[in-house]
Amino acid sequence: MQPLTEHVADVLVIGSGAAGLSLALRLAGHCKVMVLSKGPLNEGSTYYAQGGIAAVFDETDSIASHVEDTLVAGAGLCDREAVEFIAGNARHCVQWLIDQGVLFDTEAGTGTGGENDERAGRHADERYHLTREGGHSHRRILHAADATGKEVETTLVSKAASHPNIHIMERCNAVDLIGSSKIGLPGTRRVVGAYIWNREKERVETCRAKSVVLATGGTSKVYQYTTNPDISSGDGIAMAWRAGCRVANLEFNQFHPTCLFHPQARNFLLTEALRGEGAYLKRPDGTRFMPDFDERAELAPRDIVARAIDHEMKRLGADCMYLDISHKPADFIRQHFPMIYQKLLTLDIDLTREPIPIVPAAHYTCGGVMVDQHGRTDLDGLYAIGEVSYTGLHGANRLASNSLLECLVYGWSASEDILTRLPSIKLARQLPPWDESRVDNSDEQVVLQHNWHELRLFMWDYVGIVRTTKRLERALHRINLLQREIDEYYSNFRISNNLLEVRNLTQVAELIVKSAMLRKESRGLHYTLDYPDMDANPQPTILHP
Template sequence: MSQHLHHEIVIIGAGAAGLTLALELAATHQVAILTKGDITEGSTLYAQGGVAAVLSDKDTIDSHVQDTISAGVELGDEQAIRFTVEHSKESIDWLIEQGVPFTRQNGDDSYHLTREGGHSHRRIIHAADATGLAISNTLIKNAVAHPNIHFYPDRMAIDVVTTKKLGYSGENRAIGIYALNQAKDQVEVFHAQRVALACGGSSKVYLYTSNPDTASGDGIAMAWRAGCRVGNMEFNQFHPTCLYSAKAKTFLISEAVRGEGGRLLLPDGSRFMFNFDDRGELAPRDIVARAIDHEMKRLGIKHVLLDISHKDPEFIQEHFPTIHQRCLNYGYDLTKEPIPVVPAAHYTCGGVVVDQNGATDVDNLYAIGETSYTGLHGANRLASNSLLECIVYARAAARDILTDTSPRGDFAIPDWDDSKVTNSDEDVVITHNWHELRRFMWDYVGIVRTNKRLLRAKHRIDLLQSEIDEFYSNYKVSADLLELRNLAVVSDLIIQSASLRKESRGLHFTLDYPEKLAQSGPTILHPNPPIT
């Protein structure tokens, strides 16, 4: 028999979005937070740069809105963009109230604001160069201390349980989730009045990523199977500058390094970004990543160089203490020499389609943070808008939940049925498919695409999905199998979306349609019928 646990709200993920939602609801609701591993692990932890917000008298909401529209190559939803920016200051005030130690100016009590690529003003509030860590630590500390917030680590969510899947009549609504307790190797049933997917993006579909291992698109895949639309999955942001080192795997070098004067160089020491954009190193990430990719392929080199050693060593150590120390650990001194960098998959601009309250197409089901598609990012995410989106939409979702007094209903959820499956004796199939998927996504659906590459990727994902579905139907679930299943779904959504866009715009660049269309809209995929 499965263990059944009951909470009013079940949140999957303990990043900035999930923790914010939990803290906003905890005064009146019993909240469960499920995490795949330790409660501290997630993409928020690794965010370096900061949070974009209109905090200076020299800045304006209209300017931040326009910068976001421009970075998104006119594909963002202006209503969603304005909604997010208008709620930026109150979101920062909330974080400050929570105790986040943002960096202050020398000599006065005001907060230091930095500038990043694509921004027309200094509007990035930060905690040195480890803003995500500061936010994560603060919110986790507050959440752990709250008696109404209950953490369930080492739980791998399997699927959202909906009334439609169980055969109940009426509109489709979420009533809980099935989750694998990895420590006990047992599937548990979490009953909930509402479910929130806050489990990050899907950059792990690519061979090289700056993201932690948790970023396997679980929330997007589960929402798709539950009957939700997804949007703009072709727009996958590749961070231009990750440290190139076998030891480092992929350690992200913050946008702020270029914002404070860092220069991108070829092996001969020459700068090249002004050959691609008048803004040079401060161009939006898609342009910088494509320029680096172009130069690497043109010259047959494994990386380019990022150099900020012309700045005062004390300035570098004060502004980038974490990056400086990590580079030293890998044998590079940021104050004395250029460091090798490469692009890596970094951020999923698309996701589960939601409204301004973070609500999906399925009643009682919310998606917030990188799991969601709000319309904010368009064809490319403006630097440091991601953490802002997490806070703004998590608080909006909380307001929606707190003001909704409609009856939730009481639905029975059956035990997880594994009576007809056996233990796998061929886990090599999972390992092989895992590596094959991430390799062909990198080769065929990466920074530069073509119709032929996308067609090849589609053939391969169709074969993989049939193998994975057969494996899933016949063997007991494991964390690796569940992640592979989700990665395959998300990869298919990316391939489908990329194939539908007959232009190059923002993060989606194809050699077959190199020009931008005069008029374009988001790519919305409809599950019809929903995958089960």
């Protein structure tokens, strides 16, 4: 066995994006919080979010309208109570973010992204510049130019890193949750801590905690093409499933319609706000095609737009379609999309003069670990917030810019519940150390790399934008074979980052495929040629361990 290295905290937060850090900051005035960051603090989906946060800040808009737009985008599968809860708490949660120092663009200062703005110069009566994105009936997207996530994440990181009650561990993976049954505690099963892979010290450590919060993001790395950073490997969903928690709606994987098609920038996202400000989708010959698919054209929800692009690419045998905003004034484009403009220039593409080659790419996981309105899972003391969770907000398709909002609202609601319960919870005594006395160092890393590439390729081909029962069956067969190989590898060799990720990705792939096989209809993000019609009485797809 390894020498014992144990950490102790009131609350262990696994994940360092908007969900995890907002919760940590809300808790830190009352208890000791440990935040686990899989990579560098900024390296998560929040940092790369371009569009913004949906919330009703305009007097012509209403919470009821935000609710209705969300329900329509969710294609009849949203939980209305959850939608009303999140939309109804949007403003005060976004205001909390503003109070932390996040600078959203105002009508007087559009396009700064907070970087050139004098923070002390803001006035309370300034109106926020609100954009409109696909599926929204009003302009309600607060943003910091086209780099909202960067502004949010850097502000929260700065606050958390300097807080005396928050201990941050970077480059550390959670391996598995530790339940009370593992240490022989009687009564209701609850989480008492977690095993942690410290990549810099190359050892597994333990953390004892009264509560554990999963804020690990989604699973988009299970696909060959994704807009997400490398850390999005479904870790939280896989860990929760192994610990005995239910998951729901994992067949609904959102493919962002407009990812840059370029060999030097395979996962660069072109924000939906481009279409919100008038960009057109075009075929290689320069003709528009979205009006042929939906009366909302480029402003249709993402599932419709992604399928239309996929359809045209396959019909024409084209490698990509094109996004064109060059008909707008150049100053307008540079002011509203400075980050995208500069990035494309480094690739010799001028956003103000030419169309941009695009393809759909895996972007967001609409399902996840089942939780209630406080983020509580099936296991006492375990919470899940943000993209890792299934709240009922997104249904069969997420409405643009509702994702960061969900992180903030559940960061608030989970923190309230945790603080209420903490005084009655006792820390478990010493946890069992990690035992790797019967494993060796691997000299066959090529096996992991092969499994990794094979998994992502067949998930893209068989469980992508358009599916069939036969493709799903083939995918499940391959997953079962991979799982046997990976389980054997996991039992015999020491842990590595690649091993942990491919283990979790394979587990999540199985859950995605089994969910998709249970849905005998086409709805939202799940489109199957074998069942092209919608069921009259749709229900969430729930898997039990």
